[in-house]
Amino acid sequence: MKIVDIKNLHVSFQHHDGIVKAVRGVSLELFAGESLGIVGESGSGKSVTFLAFMQLLKKPFATIKADKLILQNTDLLSVDKRTLSNIRGNVVSMIFQDPMASFDPLFTIGHQIVETIQIHNPIRKKAALAKAHDLLVRVEITNPDQVLKQYPHQLSGGMLQRAMIAMALSCEPQILIADEPTTALDVTVQAQILQLITDIQTETGMSMIIITHDLGVIAETVDRVVVMYGGRIMEIADTVTMFESPLHPYTKALIESIPGRVAGKQKLPEIKGASPNALAPPSGCPFHPRCSQADAKCVSDMPELQTFENKRAVACWQVK
Numbered sequence: 059m060k061i062v063d064i065k066n067l068h069v070s071f072q073h074h075d076g077i078v079k080a081v082r083g084v085s086l087e088l089f090a091g092e093s094l095g096i097v098g099e100s101g102s103g104k105s106v107t108f109l110a111f112m113q114l115l116k117k118p119f120a121t122i123k124a125d126k127l128i129l130q131n132t133d134l135l136s137v138d139k140r141t142l143s144n145i146r147g148n149v150v151s152m153i154f155q156d157p158m159a160s161f162d163p164l165f166t167i168g169h170q171i172v173e174t175i176q177i178h179n180p181i182r183k184k185a186a187l188a189k190a191h192d193l194l195v196r197v198e199i200t201n202p203d204q205v206l207k208q209y210p211h212q213l214s215g216g217m218l219q220r221a222m223i224a225m226a227l228s229c230e231p232q233i234l235i236a237d238e239p240t241t242a243l244d245v246t247v248q249a250q251i252l253q254l255i256t257d258i259q260t261e262t263g264m265s266m267i268i269i270t271h272d273l274g275v276i277a278e279t280v281d282r283v284v285v286m287y288g289g290r291i292m293e294i295a296d297t298v299t300m301f302e303s304p305l306h307p308y309t310k311a312l313i314e315s316i317p318g319r320v321a322g323k324q325k326l327p328e329i330k331g332a333s334p335n336a337l338a339p340p341s342g343c344p345f346h347p348r349c350s351q352a353d354a355k356c357v358s359d360m361p362e363l364q365t366f367e368n369k370r371a372v373a374c375w376q377v378k
């Protein structure tokens with residue numbers, strides 16, 4: 059069953075020096091129980107896609123257009139405020155790039171988790187506190203009693219990430235959107251946090267979207283991958299297919315740049331050239347200036363995302 063259906067989403071921002079076209083015609087779907095990875099370089103429009111979906115971008119600075127923005131049976135393009143806040147609390151939880159942004163520095167972790175639980179669940183404070191305690195145990199915080207009494211700044215980066223996940227899970231969402239949940243952390247903690255999120259997903263059957271700029275990070279975590287570049291989707295495939303037979307030259311370059319794929323002390327291959335300027339994106343395919351296979355058509359015309367069997371899709375003139 060489809061629970062998220064985004065069709066032809068465009069998002070632009072009014073800057074003082076022009077209009078930034080952050081997302082340019084993105085269409086994607088999320089199925090119940092599925093975990094989906096969104097991958098792409100910094101600035102490719104990953105966060106903006108889901109901030110726009112959740113109606114979290116401030117108008118009039120952001121202009122959002124779409125043919126469809128559907129969550130379960132609700133059309134988010136025309137939803138009223140009350141339904142929206144209900145959805146944000148009870149159906150979808152979002153983990154943001156900066157864990158500090160999820161917490162108020164003036165209140166203890168315990169107070170904030172208890173408050174979130176009570177907003178969505180009319181239970182007494184004592185019961186909510188017990189639930190908060192259980193959640194901290196679940197995200198493998200070993201001293202939950204102490205952490206409940208602490209303020210956000212008293213926790214290390216890794217602990218704060220865990221507390222944030224506990225808070226995101228406190229309303230038992232059907233969908234968890236985790237935006238770059240691990241960038242601020244060292245590699246071991248990153249792996250632990252991702253494992254934790256995956257375990258919880260398996261346990262609860264919730265659907266999940268993980269946003270990251272690192273394809274390697276999600277290689278073993280998600281069922282399906284969406285590759286973004288310059289505000290467009292370049293390729294969609296299930297994870298195994300994406301790694302075994304990538305079609306888009308950008309996906310191929312991303313896979314080649316994953317650390318560990320290069321043996322010995324060789325320098326890591328980097329994708330040559332700069333990311334597209336969102337104020338003045340290149341004509342045609344946004345990747346053409348950096349693509350070794352690009353020809354005249356790639357320079358002049360933007361390739362549409364072509365869908366094949368097995369939910370596989372690619373936007374490239376060179377893939378026939």
Ligand SMILES: Nc1ncnc2c1ncn2[C@@H]1O[C@H](COP(=O)(O)OP(=O)(O)OP(=O)(O)O)[C@@H](O)[C@H]1O
Nearest residue numbers: 071078080099100101102103104105106107271336
């Ligand atoms: N609030 C905003 N106002 C203006 N421009 C914005 C805003 N948020 C994002 N942008 C621009 O939109 C484009 C896409 O940004 P987005 O944050 O979605 O990238 P991203 O793929 O999430 O990158 P990262 O991996 O660095 O998080 C960028 O050019 C960015 O500068």
Ligand SMILES: [Mg+2]
Nearest residue numbers: 104105106155
């Ligand atoms: Mg982002």
